[in-house]
Amino acid sequence: MSCKTHLTVLQDKAALYPSAPAFLVPELSSESDKVQAWTPITYSQFLADVELAARYWTATLAGLGLPRHAVIGLWLGGMTYTDVLHIYGMARAGYVPQLFSLRLPNPDVIYELLQRANAKALVYEASFAPIVTDSPLPIFIAANIYDADVDAVPLPPLDEEVNPDDTVMIFHTSGSTSGSPKLIPCSYSWLKTIVEKAAHVSKPHNFERQDVTVWMGSMCHIAQTFMLIGALQYGSCTIQPTQIAFPSDELLDMVHRCRLNRLNQFATFLAVHLRNSRRDPKLLAVLQGLDEVLYAGLTLAREEEEWAYQNGILLRNLFGNTECGAMLLSIGGKDEDSSYLRPIEGTAYDFCPTDPTPEGDAAYENVNARLLELVIRSDSGDCPDPSLRQADGHYHTGDLFLEVKDGCYVFRGRDDDWIKSENSLRCDTKAIEDNVRSTCGELIAECIVVGNGRPSPVLFVEPMGDVPAERLKKDIIRRTRHFHSRRYLHERITSTAFVVVVPRDTLPRTATKGNIRRKAVEEQFKAELDQIYGVAA
Template sequence: MPHFLQNVLDALHKYSARPLIKVCFKGGEGQPIWRVVNYGEFRSDIERVAIYWLEHLGLFDVQPLDVVGIWITGEQYYDIVSIYGLSRAGFTPEILGRDLAMSEQAAVIFDILATTGAKTIIFDPSFKKEIDKLPLACFEMPELPDIPSSPEILPPLSDADEGEVALVFHPRNGRPKPILKTHRWLISQAKIEWPQLYQGGNKPAIVNSIDSFTNVKSAIAISYLACNGHCMIQPSQHDFDEEEFKALVGEGMNVVFLHASMLSKLISIGKANKQVYEAFKTLTQVIYTGASLNVEDEQWLIKNEMLATFVDTTEKSGSSVPCLTSLITETHVLPSMRPLKGLGCSLLPIGFLDNQSERHANRRQLFDLFVPADAANCPHPSACNRLDEHITGDVFEETEPGGSNDDWIRTGKHEAFCNARQIENNVLQEAADLVNNCIIVGHHEPGIVLLVEPAVPNPADENKLKSLILHRHAEFNDSLHVHEKIKSVLQIILVPQGTLPKTMEKGSSRREAAKAQHWEALQEVYTQFKTW
């Protein structure tokens, strides 16, 4: 198959005069201003950088296909040029971010590069003190204007095996495990996934970068935006406020792509601020990801006819695999999503692959999102959790034939996201003989509470039953974040059989109904939270 960058280069030539990146700078008064980089300029810049590094790294026997570390801040235009320039030179860039500026960082960097077999590292001058400690060849990045034009002509890009690694990223925290992106995956993102995620018709999208250029979502965005003739606009900060939101829209942004928590913040402002509301109304599409919104925000989008879509991009194993999206023509059923066409991903009953479906036969049917080995966006085998296949780890239920609702809530002191369905499913699986049905509630509350219909009516010893349920759930419970944990039997409330809201209702509405049913008992539990 072609090198993933070949499709990008073809597009850079085809759309030469179109804007590709609107790069953000701080103006004289600290206000953001934007400079337009068109497709032709970007192609010229990455080819100039490619020639420079081919010459310099070749002197140290660094060959095409070798992994080359690149340690950058991720905030500058030159950073994204360097990533694609190294790729154009035929190397395999391994992108390292500012967040690795930690104690003993040289040792961390060296361990990371050793894991992937990187031959060398190029680095932003701001990291020079740390880089000097590394026992391998290191090269400081010159400023882009200091890289001379060259009469040399780059060799054509070689074809790649579909499973060959094209780019290497790392998650942010700890000593990160490499995230390997293959040519097949990147081409899938450009040719299959983005054309379905963007639902604005033939109008070119101008969409914000969702994070720094060291983040996989922002770094690869150029490849799929370019292939489709679209444009990225860079915010001055990734948690931008309402003033910058309005400025971005004024600069031409017609698609906003945000994590749900960020969108919720802007929605709360838009409810009271007419200018922010009007800015929303000009957008061709609002795309959000990471978790579903709370019911009130969903209803605000629906009531005000915002062209919003919810995208599932799982972060399990760093795979960041977009597999499902809602439809802009069906905003009234947010956050219900459908599998993207042409990928081969499917929703399978939980336990189906392990011949455990019968265990769930008499309970509400939940689904795993299954990514087969031959799916165009199947993660690299290093990130797969079933030999070469992958189950994302998210849990879904069918909301209508072909549609699914990824049901998360926000809970705890900091209102962090919690995968309520995953917890419910574990309880139903591990305590199948004890629990007939259960629901997690706790959206915008101090913590979660598990409402349980016992398998046996009127249990003789309720505390013993709660303890057994908690014991069965213990192993999974230990793997969760603190705000997702059931720490005590006080967080388990037993309710009569058949009284919990039925599963055909929309997930978020079902939780709200259960919360209303057991309001007084829940308030007693939440009072206890204050003493823990």
């Protein structure tokens, strides 16, 4: 059978919207890092460039005698139009891209993952040349495709018959406690469902004009891959920012000069704009005027979310993971009810109660606060590769929710957010972290709660400023005292002995979204934790 893919979507839309801009790429001023102009790249040019990249890689790899559908590693930053051409071009040439991001600095990890996927070659960004040494596979630099004379190189037909279970691309999880990510092989049938879900997420609010959105993250990860597939289906335009955490003045520029009307960002980066809008009326007005402000990756701090709702910003919450792409989506709007997550149309999910039942959630007092794990059923088109499923044949995400209304959910963290104390009682670390962020937001840059298998939890914080550590600890305990007074004894943090202050950017994070890795913190600071519990037991 032939399957709908990102490549067939591009071909169809290039025929339908040939002169519409598919991308806007920044040209930086020679005197500063400011954007001098935004250069449009049309749909017809994008398609032609992808086919040029495909011919380039077909010719370049020809000497290896590789069969069709061979796996080729692509180690790229994933944040530029050129990166998209290499990724799409490799697939158009008939190969299977295995995608690595800029944030995997150890080539040994790359080589191990290439071997696991039975890859036949590695293509890498030129800036990585000093560290790409002793490769077990043939290596190629992701060079300038426009210099190649490859017009006569043939390409395989796009409508060829494929096995729906065959792998079309390979992603990786952003981290693991073993120090090596997991392979996420993606089949043609899985990709077909991704295309369908992306169409649902990216549906325009106004079909009378072209939607303009902005790059969300690296194309070597599922989030931006998903969002670009959605944008292409409606002939929308995607802006390439100067950096993933683009500043608020660049956001204003994208709205005014590029006509951006839909902002898609990870919550961490969106929160910066929301905070800035409190003191910048022009920025607030711009956020209020957007058709949609979609955030993903993390939940917004309650304070930021409430500020947005109170000021008429149309928030929309998207929940997903690497294995399945986007899974749950809120309807979007100006109040908290509109933030509740619902399964995306066409999926087949179960929400299975966990055991034991935890204490009720204070934020949702009128509901039965049972924790429910999101399970992707095997008959759902986005259920990941069988190698990732559990013994029952389904994919258990480990993501926990509360059902606050019939069919409406609130994310309550991952299964490992609910650590177990030494007496096997569960502790909701996410609730503690949310309270610290809301009561001590101007004091801390980031925080995380650990203590799995310990008598009680410990809070690690990275400070916002230069407040002395002991004073910061006392301020945190004072401000959170009321919250902890209502929690079980094994969930409380009521002494400065159980607050650890570390320098900014010390806590280990995931590569994709910058999430702090709870288990990695437990491992990295094991000696400190042993000392805390030994002294304060």
